[in-house]
Amino acid sequence: MRQSDRDPTRAGRPPGPDLTVRRLTAREQQVARFVAQGLKDAVIARRLGLSGSTVGGCIRRVQWRLKLASRAEIAAWVTARLDPANPTSRLQRLDPARQPESHPDGHLA
Numbered sequence: 001m002r003q004s005d006r007d008p009t010r011a012g013r014p015p016g017p018d019l020t021v022r023r024l025t026a027r028e029q030q031v032a033r034f035v036a037q038g039l040k041d042a043v044i045a046r047r048l049g050l051s052g053s054t055v056g057g058c059i060r061r062v063q064w065r066l067k068l069a070s071r072a073e074i075a076a077w078v079t080a081r082l083d084p085a086n087p088t089s090r091l092q093r094l095d096p097a098r099q100p101e102s103h104p105d106g107h108l109a
Contacts, residue, residue: 024065027048036078036079
């Protein structure tokens with residue numbers, strides 16, 4: 001580890017909570033979750049009652065705020081923070097009524 005990577009005030013203590021989630025609004029978190037589920041902008045827009053361009057802008061803001069380059073990186077970021085076994089997950093849960101439906105073959109709608 002480089003000297004510049006060390007924080008002497010945190011020596012021997014576990015890492016603190018992930019504060020990157022606080023950079024996102026509740027809507028951005030919601031859209032990021034849908035992106036992680038593989039939904040297209042138009043489907044996300046329909047589910048949230050928004051326009052496609054609003055969803056696209058929201059995705060661009062998520063990428064900018066988190067310094068991510070793609071939808072795949074958003075999905076990885078969300079997945080890393082949404083482990084169902086981890087009760088300290090910081091992303092807000094979606095309304096169960098708005099969860100994506102699955103087709104009988106197992107693919108998302």
